[in-house]
Amino acid sequence: MNAALDHLARLAGIEDGWWDFFGEWRVVPAETKRVFLAAMGLPAGDDDEVRASLRDLLARPWQRWLEPVLVVEEHSTPPGISVTLPAEADDRRFEWTLDEELGIRHGGCFHPRDLRWAEEHQLDGRLLHRRWLDLPALPPCGYHRLTLVGPGGHSASMMLVVTPARAFVPAILDQPPGAWGIATQIYSLRTPGDWGVGTYAGLAELAAGAARLGAGTVGVNPLHALFPSHPDRFSPYSPSSRRFLNTAYIDVEAIPEFAECLEARRMFASPGFQASLARVRGYRLIEYPDVAQLARPMLEALYRWFRKAHLDQGDERGRDFRDFQQESGEGGRRFAVFEALHERFERDGNGYWRQWPEGLRRPDSPEVIAFAGQNAERVEFFQWLQFVADRQLAAAQKAGKDAGAAIGLYRDLAVGIAGDGGEAWAEQDSLALGVSVGAPPDPLALKGQDWGLIPFNPITLREHAYAPFIGVLAANMRHAGALRLDHAMSLQRLYWVPPGLAADQGAYVRYPVDDLFRLVALESRRNRCLVIGEDLGTVPDGFRERMDRTGIFAYRVMVFEKTAGGRYRPPDKYDSQALAIFATHDLPSARGWWAGRDIDLRERLDLYPRDGQAEEERAARQQDRDAMRAALAAEGLLAADFTTKPVLTDREAEDLAAAAHAFLGRSAARLAMVQMEDVLGQDLQMNLPGTTVQHPNWRRRYNDDVGGLLADSRLIGLAGGLKDRGIG
Template sequence: MTHTLHSLAAYCGIADGFHDIWGHWHPASDDTRRTLLAAMDLPVDRLAPDAIRAQLEDAEWLHPLPPVKVVRCGESLRLELNLRRADCERGFGWRVQAEDGGEGGAILASGHFTAAHLHPLGERNIGGEAFSRRLLELPSLDLPGYHRLLLDMDGAAWTTMPLIVAPAQSYLPPAIRNGGRVWGPAVQLYGLRSHANWGIGDFGDLRRLVGITGQAGGDIVGLNPLHALFSDNPAHISPYSPSSRAALNTLYLDVEAMPEYAGCAAAREKVASPEFQARLRELRSRELVDYPAVAAAKREVIELLWQHFCSLPADSPHVREFRRYRAEANGPLQKHALFEALQAHFCAQDERVWGWPAWPEAYRDPQSPAVAASAAEHAAAVDYFAWLQWSAEAQLTEVAAEARRCGLAVGLYTDLAVGANPGGAEAWCWQGVFASCASTGAPPDDLARQGQDWGLHPFIPRRLRETAYAPFIEVLRENMKHAGAIRIDHAMSMQRLFWVPGGGNACHGVYVDYPFADLLAIVALESWRNECLVIGEDLGTVPEGFRERLAAACLLSYRPFIFARRHDGSFARPGEYPRQALVTASTHDLPTLTGFWAGADLDAQAQCGLFPSEEARERFVAGRAHDRWRVLEVLASEGLQPESEGIDRSAPESADTALIAAIHRFLARTPSEVLVVQAEDLFGSREQANLPGTQEDLHPNWSRRIAVELEDWSADQRFQQNVAAICQERGTR
C-alpha cells in the first residue's frame, strides 16, 4: 500500500519532501500524501491508490488528443494520439485553424496521415478493448495564438484540441530592448496622500503620480495588486488575498472624477456639505487607512451617481457606451458582477454570510438553475457592479494613457497575486480547478521560521490543464491589459507550489509540480499581445535552474538590495547584479531602509511573538548590527559612503537622507534594466507595509499611509536628493 501510495502521489506531482533554506530535508508523510491527493479530488478514502492511478491513466487513453498542447513558434508539433486499435488502419485528416479574429479563423496548416504508419508508443486494454498510442509529428507553426487542431476520420469531424502557439520569449519594451535602463517609484496605492483623495489613494492620485514621475525623468510606476477585494467586507484589506484577480478594486475609484458626478446635483451637494467635508478631512488626517469609513463615504456618493446614471435616457452616449461595454466584455466581468450581486443579497439577509461557501447550497454552483434565475431577478444589482468595474477600468485606462502622454517608456507596473481568497468570486467561478482542502504557502525560512500558510487554495495541476489553462490566461490577460509591466508574485508557482494540508501546519506541507514549460509559454504569449514586460518574483526557496529558465524566456529576475549577497554574507557589488533584473532597495514584505537600519522590523517581530526564543532574537539583532557595517563597506567600495552625522557605525538609530540616497545611487549603478524606489524609502519611513506572519490585529498591515502628500513630492528635499542621485547614474530621458 505504501509503495502504491507513493507512486500515485508522484504521478500527481507531489514531491517526496523538501529541503529548507538551511539544507535540512523534510520527508513528506503518508498522511500528507493522502490529504493532498484528497484535495485533488481523488477518492483515496474509497479506492486503493493503484486503482486510482489506473483510472487516471485510462482516462488519458480514452481521449484521442490531450486536453491542450502548448508549443513555441518554430517548434515541431509532437502529439500523443490515442486510438482504438481497430482504427489504426484508417486515414485521418488534420488541420490547424487560427483562433477567432486571427486571420479570420483561417486554416494555418493541414494534411493527412494513416495511423498505422505513425511511431507506436504503447498499447493498453481498457474494458476488453485494445488501444494504441501513436506519435503524430506535424510541421511547426510561426503564428502565435490560441488556435485549434482538428482531426477528422473519413471526412467526419472527430475531435478538436486547443493548440497554443507562443513566441520564444516574453516582450521587452524598446527602451530596454535597445540597451536602456529605466527607473521609477513604487507605491502601495492605498497609502498615497493628497489634498483631493478621500482618505485612501485612488486612480486620480495615481494619474498625478504618473505626471510627477515623468517630470522627474522616471519611466515606470510600481503598484501593489489592484485586484478586487470584497465590497461587503471592507475590513478584508490584503491585496494578496483578493476576491478576484480578474477584476479591479473599486475602492480606488476617484469619485469626483467619475463622469456622472458633474451631472448629479445630489452627489455634489452631499460632498460639498460641511458635514461630509469634515468626514473627508478626518479620513485624510489619519495615519492609517480606515477602510470601513472610506468605503462608507464612497458608497454613499457612488450610489447617488448610480441612481443618476439609471435616470439617463437609454439613447444617451454614456449609457450606450456602458451597454456596448457589457455586450463586448468577456466572461470575468459578468461572473464577478453576478458574484457581487449574490454576495450582497445574502449578506443583507445575514451579515455573517461571507463568501460563496456560506451561501445556500443551490447557489454555490455558478452554472446552477438557481444562479441563472437569480441573475435575472437581481439584474439591476448585477448591472450596478458591472458599472463599478466599467468605471474603475475607465479611470485606469486614462492613467495608462497619461503615462504614454508623459513619455514613460514602461508605464504602470502592477503586481499579480499568487492566488485568490477561497470565499471570493474567482474561487466560485473556477471552484472545480482549485484544491478546496489545501492552501498555498512556503516552507520555513528566515522571514517565517514556522513556515507560511497563505490561506489561498492552489490550482489542481491536472484540472488546470483540462481547462486549457483558461483561469491562468484570464488573470494574466486582465492584469496586463493596462500595464506596461507586471510582476508575477511567487513566480516559482509556475514550476512548483508549496501545498499545506487543510487544517495542518505549514511545516507539514510539500511541493506539488506544475507544467512549467506550458505556463511560461503562455506568459510569453500574453506578454507580447499586451506589450507587457514581465518580472518573475524569485525570492525564497528557488528550484535549481529556475532563474536560468526565466532568463532564457526574457523574464526579469527580482533583486532587492537587502537579499543581494555574496557567499560570505557581504553585499554584492553593482557589477555583480544581472542585467536582466529589476532591482530595488526593499519590498512591501521587507523592512524599509530606515527600518532596516534601526532594526524596527526585528522589534516588531519580537512584539508579535515571531521569534522562537530570546536567543534567536538576539542572534538576529547581532546579525543586523553586522549588516549595517556591511552596507557601509559596500558603499565605500564604490566611493559612496556618505559623510553624515546621522550615521553612527557602532549603534545607529536611523538612516538619514544621505545614506538612503547613497544606496539608491549604488543601485542605479547596477546594469539591471529596471530600478524601482519604494516611496517609503524616498521619505524615510520606518515601518514596512506588511509584516509576514502577522494579522491586522497584531500589526497594521496594508494600511500605512505615506508621510508626504503628493502635491509636495517634487519640492521635498529627500525626493529631490534621491532623484538627482539616480538620474546622475542612469541618465535622463
C-alpha cells in the same frame, strides 16, 4: 499500500520531501499526500480509493482522442499531435482542421494506420493505439484549435498554443544603462480629492509627475478585486479575484456622472457628509470600512444617474459601457453576479459561497441564472464599478506614458486567491480547494507561512487548457507596461499547507513548468508587457536560468544581495536582466531596516520559533550594517565613518537612502526601483509577514499628498542623480 500512494502522489506532482532552511530533509507524511490528492480530485482516503484514483489518472490519456492542450514554441519543428484511437479504427478515414486564432483554416485527412507509431494500451478489454499526426507547419504565435472528426461525425478538439521563445522586453531595457522607477502603494497616496484612501487618479498624478522627473515606471501593489461587502478584508495579496479591479481605489469625484448628478452633488454638499469626509481623510491609518460606508451610497446614486442619463439614452458613454460589458464577456458577468450574491449573503453573516444554498454554489446553475435575472440592475451596478475602475486605471497608464514614461505602470500579480472569493467560485473546477499556499521556514518567517490562498490544481488546470491562468495574466497586463509575478516559483512548484496544520508541515507540488513559462512569454508579447519574477526564498535548481532564457527579469533586493563571505555584492556584479531595489513591502524601510524594526516587531509578536533568536538576528543585523557601510563607502557614496548604530538622525537617514539608491543606479541591473518610503526617510514597514491585526498592514498613508511628494527635494535630488548617470 504505501507504494501505490507514493506512486499516485508522484504522478500528481506531490514531491516526496523538501530541504528546510536549516538543511534538514523533511519527508512528506502519507496523510498530507492524501489531503493534497483529495484536493486535486483524486480521493485517497483508503487503499481502495488510492487504487481507484491511480487507475483513473493513468487511464485518462487513453480515454480521449486528443490531449486538451499542446503548448509549443514558434520556429520549432512542428510537433506530432498525439492521437489515441481504438485499434479497430486503423483503417477508417479521419479529417482534421486547424482553426487559427485570426480565422485562417487548414485541414487534411488521414487513416490512422498511416500515421507514425507511438504505443498501444489495453483498457477495459479494448486495444488502443497511439500515433502521431504530423502537421505540415506551425501556425503563428497565438491560440489555435485543432479538431478531429471521425466516422459517424464523432469529434474531438484541442487547443494548440504557439508561443515565442522569449517574453517582451521594452527597448529601453535592451541595453545599459536601462531605466529607473518609483515603487509605491496606491492606498498610501494622498490627493485633495481622495476619500480616505489612495485612488487611481492619485496614481495618474504620480505616474505623470514621476515621468517628468525621468522615471520610466511607477510600481504599485496588486490592484485585484477584494471584498466590497466585507471592507475590512483589505490585504491586496488575498484577493477575491485577480481578474478584476479593486473598486475601493475609484476616485468618486473624477467619475463623469459626479458633475452631472444633482442627487450626488446635494449629498456631497450636506454638512453630515462633509463632516464624515473630513474624518476619514484625517485618520492616521486607513479605516477601510468607514471609507466604504462613505463611498457606497454615492456610487449607487451615480449609477442610477448613469442608467437614466446615459444607458437609457444610448449615448457615447452608455455605448462605451456596453462595449466594456461585451469585452469582459462571461467572466465579467459572472464576477458581477458573485458580487451581488456575496452582498446578499454577507448581510446574513454567511458570505462564504460553499455555505450558500446548494443551487447557488456553482456559477452555471439554474438558480444562479435565475438570481441574475431577478437582480439584473444590481449585477449591472457591479459591472459599472468595474467599468469606472478600468477607465480610471487606463487614464493613469496614459498619464504616465504621455508624460514620457518608457514603461508605464508596473503592476503586481498575487500568487493566489481567497477561497471564499469570486475567482474561487467561478473557477472552482481548476482549483485545489481544501488546501492553502504558503512557504516553508525562511529568514523572513522562521515558523513558515500559511497565506490562506487557494492554488490552481495542476491536473485540472491543464484539462481546461490553462484558460484560468491565461485569463489572470492577460487581466493584469492590461493598462500596464510591466508585471511582477509574486512568488514566481509557482510557475514550477508551490508549497501547499494542509488545513489545520502548522505551516512547516506542508509539501511542494509541481506544476507544468514548460507550458506555464511559455504562456507567460506569449501573454507578455501580446500585451507588450515586461515580466519580472519575484524569485526570493527557496528557488528550485535551474529556475533562475529558465527565467533568464525566457526574458523574465529577476528580482534583486539589495539587503539580500550578499556574497558567501558576508559582503554586499558590488553594483557591477548584479544580474543585468533584473530589477534592483533596496527592500520590499515585506521588509521595513531603509531607515527601519537599519534600526532593526522588523526584529523588534517579530520579537514582540512572538514570531520567533525559539528563544534567543531575536538577539542572534540583532547581532547579524549589526554585521549587515557594517557590510552595507563598507559597500557604499567603497563606491564613494557614503563616508567611511558613517555611523553603524541602529538609530539614525533625519539627515543620516537621508544620506543612507541617497547612497543606497545611487548604488542601485550604478548596478548592472537594467531596472532600478526606488521605494517612496525610503526616499522620505520613513521608519515603517508596510506589511509584516505572519501577522494580520497585530500590525497595521496595508493601512499606512504618506503624510504629504502626491503633489508634495513630487516636489520633495529628496525625490528631486535622487531623480537628478539617476539622470546624471544616464539612467532613465
